[in-house]
Amino acid sequence: MLRAIGPALGAFGVCATITVCALYVTKSTAQSAKEGEPQAESPASPIYGITIPAGYRDWRLISLNQLAGGNLKQLRAQLGNDVAIKAFRDGKLPFPDGTIIAALHWNQASSSDNDKVLAIGFPGAGFQSSIAGSAQNVQFMVKDSKKYAATGGWGFADFKDGKPGDEALHKTCFPCHEPAKDRDFVFTHYAPGP
């Protein structure tokens, strides 16, 4: 059985090291809808050799979360390919080879337009809406129990503006996921629909 309440640190934890430092580097092209369309090719992540999976933006939603601290505030969504979604729903552990989990991170932005509506129409006072603003980075966990045997069967990748982070960054991924060993190193739980 899967639980909706539980840890869901994006799909990743420490991998976001560089992200933290680059919070206010907005992505000027993030305004274009074309960006949301499937990407075909990208450079590969160091250590693991993972490229951005084509069509990942079309994958189904696993869960979402917020990461906040200091000047950082992100809204995050975890999407899964078909293998991942089936495994989450079946409560299958370990995740089968072929599982890919994508963690999409956006900088949380205020929305004055929404807040105006809340002010005039919403019950009670002081409600605020904040939204997925500029895109920050996207991370992937790829399950291949043979290829990635040294890291729990998972390969990791972190991309910003389509470019992978460096080797030092990618060395932080697996150690951070080790505390979730009893859940096959995955923090995110499936969030059932309301």
Next chain:
Amino acid sequence: MLRAIGPALGAFGVCATITVCALYVTKSTAQSAKEGEPQAESPASPIYGITIPAGYRDWRLISLNQLAGGNLKQLRAQLGNDVAIKAFRDGKLPFPDGTIIAALHWNQASSSDNDKVLAIGFPGAGFQSSIAGSAQNVQFMVKDSKKYAATGGWGFADFKDGKPGDEALHKTCFPCHEPAKDRDFVFTHYAPGP
């Protein structure tokens, strides 16, 4: 062109009236993965006669947002059927008949498991992760320019635990969306993938 930065109050605003009052009514069965699977039939919403669309939990992600105020704190995801996703990506307004937008609302929950990992492994101090906890409600906007001509071409529905809210609640939906008239009454903008 669609923008990632902009209003995205779930898909809905005032429709969440009852939600506000029922924040701490947790859904005991929300822990089961079965809940995440497609629902086939449901009672219909008053005024608009909309039932829960089968398979909505499998729809693709449009964007996400947070609503906070008083004792309420929700993480929200907006999903779209194929017609909706195509329209968002093409920047097509008004949305074509057949568009359905789903707004899924979860009560935002802290995650001590995640926070432990953040404390030992994450750069900087004081980071906190919060996740999609208990499911709160789900809302739908259904485009049918003839059937719903009196309300901008949109029908509305709000469900909690599979049951629609009452008529008074559903009367609040359209007036709240009127400020977004220049975007065909839809607050949510498409969030391109990072």
